[in-house]
Amino acid sequence: MKKYFAFMLALLMIFLTACQSDKVSGTSGESDSKTDEKGGEKIEITYWYAWGDKIGENNENLVKMFNESQDKIHVKAEYQGTYVDLHAKTQAAFAAGNAPEVTQNEISSIGVFAKSGMTQDLTPFIERDDINMDDFNPGLMGNSYVDGKLYGLPYLRSTPILYMNTTMLKEAGLDPAGPKTWDEFEEYLRALTEEGKTVGMTMPVNIWIYEAFIASAGGQMVADDDSKVLFNEKAGVKALEFWKKLAQEGVIKVPGGETAADVAKQDFANSRAAMIFSSTADLSYNLSVAKEKGFELNTAFIPSDKQNAVPTGGANLVMTAGLEKDKQDAAWEFIKFMTAKEQTIYASKFTGYLPSRLSAVESEEMQALYKETPQFKVAVDQLQYGHPRPMAQEYPEISTVIADEITRTLLEKDLAPKDALDAAAEKSNQLLKK
Numbered sequence: 001m002k003k004y005f006a007f008m009l010a011l012l013m014i015f016l017t018a019c020q021s022d023k024v025s026g027t028s029g030e031s032d033s034k035t036d037e038k039g040g041e042k043i044e045i046t047y048w049y050a051w052g053d054k055i056g057e058n059n060e061n062l063v064k065m066f067n068e069s070q071d072k073i074h075v076k077a078e079y080q081g082t083y084v085d086l087h088a089k090t091q092a093a094f095a096a097g098n099a100p101e102v103t104q105n106e107i108s109s110i111g112v113f114a115k116s117g118m119t120q121d122l123t124p125f126i127e128r129d130d131i132n133m134d135d136f137n138p139g140l141m142g143n144s145y146v147d148g149k150l151y152g153l154p155y156l157r158s159t160p161i162l163y164m165n166t167t168m169l170k171e172a173g174l175d176p177a178g179p180k181t182w183d184e185f186e187e188y189l190r191a192l193t194e195e196g197k198t199v200g201m202t203m204p205v206n207i208w209i210y211e212a213f214i215a216s217a218g219g220q221m222v223a224d225d226d227s228k229v230l231f232n233e234k235a236g237v238k239a240l241e242f243w244k245k246l247a248q249e250g251v252i253k254v255p256g257g258e259t260a261a262d263v264a265k266q267d268f269a270n271s272r273a274a275m276i277f278s279s280t281a282d283l284s285y286n287l288s289v290a291k292e293k294g295f296e297l298n299t300a301f302i303p304s305d306k307q308n309a310v311p312t313g314g315a316n317l318v319m320t321a322g323l324e325k326d327k328q329d330a331a332w333e334f335i336k337f338m339t340a341k342e343q344t345i346y347a348s349k350f351t352g353y354l355p356s357r358l359s360a361v362e363s364e365e366m367q368a369l370y371k372e373t374p375q376f377k378v379a380v381d382q383l384q385y386g387h388p389r390p391m392a393q394e395y396p397e398i399s400t401v402i403a404d405e406i407t408r409t410l411l412e413k414d415l416a417p418k419d420a421l422d423a424a425a426e427k428s429n430q431l432l433k434k
Helices: 002-011 053-069 083-096 107-115 123-128 166-171 182-192 207-216 234-248 260-269 280-293 325-338 341-351 364-372 375-385 395-411 417-432
Strands: 043-049 073-079 102-106 153-158 160-165 199-202 273-279 297-300 313-319
Touching (some): 043 053, 043 083, 043 325, 053 073, 053 341, 073 325, 083 102, 102 107, 107 313, 153 280, 153 341, 160 166, 160 207, 160 280, 166 297, 182 199, 182 273, 199 260, 234 395, 260 273, 280 297, 280 341, 313 325, 341 364, 395 417
Antiparallel strands (some): 102 313, 160 273, 160 297
16 A cells, blocks of 8 residues: 555645646535435435536536436535545545545546556446447547556546637737647747747646657657656657757746646736646636636647647546445446536536547537637547556656656756656656566
8 A cells, every 4th residue: 555655645746737726615416305206215425526616616517417317316526626635535535434436536547546446447337238438539548447447437538738819929920820830839939928028838847748748759758568767768858858948048937836837827817928738628717718808719739749649638437446236336327427428518518628428529519619619629629639648556656756857957057858857767767666
């Protein structure tokens, strides 16, 4: 168990990715009645979720819909903070014997939770109910399986995308469709930076975005067999050298500390930064901010180097292990509901998260949304270039090591990216060999 406690500690410093949201509390999935229409006791289960604001509202709304859709099961929804908070609390609750029946796993943690025995293999339930797995977008399934068994179904899934203040782009004489390559990205940053006034992009150190740039340059973070890290090879060095050049020339702002993601949001909202990288889950929020602040907003793929490539993100729904049969069946019914076509459409429209089912993407409702608000379709189109995140047990700790070295590289003028990444790789490989 020592590794798993280390894993949770490491999580406290990483995954500054997707979906930074303010806390909301509440359990709107609760109802006064815990009995069915015939007066019998309902099976009660608990669902833990991460993130507030629109994402939290979405979870609470869907739980309420589930509770009202049938009279056998009552789900209590409980907000638990960030993914880091949620994972730590889930582990502690599991050890204490009072874990929620259903929870979210951020996708790179699927393997760790499954191999620790904390989550349930869903394969028998899929086979029993003859679920059409071909309807789930294949670009989202890479982080669902562990050792050939299904441990989670895609729920609120995402990719990072480029958000642009196109009002600022147009004023600078730039194409509002956005940059497609690294070279064009650099040109945009230069054109949008005005010393003392605006910067092309506010870009906190973010492992998820670094994964995207490495993949774009033709590399990967960790070997397929998890035997060693690869981020210090040619593609990883090229990506960090590119970032360092942009930072030193002042065309990107690199905030640090726990508030870095909030600083990026604020700079973008107040037109101090023309662009940011963030999750597609922030789309509804950013559209509302743009409307409130009076500027136009557009979205685009992550700029490419050798190829278009992007890591997927977000969460899968998982069932905790060791449940009694009635709780298992209730948890499975809830997971089926939350990942069904209709709820996928609802969640995607409400938040901006990717619709995880192909039937949802092809539905008249989503097609109408894409026509009316094409910003929603960018992440869906980008998903054809999606790939899973590393799921090595030690990856959370490794991510902390990499983030620290990237930060040092960007802040210390004379620290060479190759030297920093080699130092991170040495520490990371030691973690893999534990």
